[in-house]
Amino acid sequence: MPEFRNPAPTVDVVILLPGDRVVLVHRKNPPLGWALPGGFVDEGEKLEDAAVREAREETGLAVVLSEQFLAYSDPRRDPRRHTVSAVFLGRAAGEPAGGDDAAEARAFAWGALPSPLAFDHAEILADARRFLLTGARRRP
């Protein structure tokens, strides 16, 4: 089978902590800003396993995934190359600690999210918040 030039699959995780908080990481590589924990899916790795791995690497948290949310695929969502991100929702206990690609990992109240948010993560966070409050997902 020939190799096509494809977008790269990635995962991002909306990690919910007690106290109605969400975990974000401050990127130490461009594009800079706050972002959801996440990264590239490895060959041979399921999306769910990639999501748990990236969450642990970037925040130190052991996440229990609760929901496979939407996938985001706008070619402009990452300025470096075209990525398709499958977003998961999950829960964890304890407090986040930065590592790996993240200089800092911190929990924020939903009403006090930081800026700037990198990539399309402001849109993902708004969609996820709406889903958590109403059960509604954005339609194609």
Next chain:
Amino acid sequence: MPEFRNPAPTVDVVILLPGDRVVLVHRKNPPLGWALPGGFVDEGEKLEDAAVREAREETGLAVVLSEQFLAYSDPRRDPRRHTVSAVFLGRAAGEPAGGDDAAEARAFAWGALPSPLAFDHAEILADARRFLLTGARRRP
């Protein structure tokens, strides 16, 4: 940014036709069998655009997407290479006609699906049917 070895992103579409029917294509390339219309996502192409394009190429139908469903990523789901498929639900009118990678495209009643079904499409169809009847999605 270095190139990693990643799974390839694909789309599959559950096309619903009037009369509670779903459209499947009979593959003319291995793995043989009946399958959901779908294929690889092109660089620079959104998942939604790939889903509409593949549906048109393989069935001749103009699909209106109604829902982004789940993504399937088991490394064994395609014997040729690791693919991650984002599955969409959509509706169309008219009757399907085969083309492209599909030797034949046909509408089936949900209670009379053909076999064998290629890839993990039996699982996807069961999950989609359950979602259409109950609104429930499989959890991670």
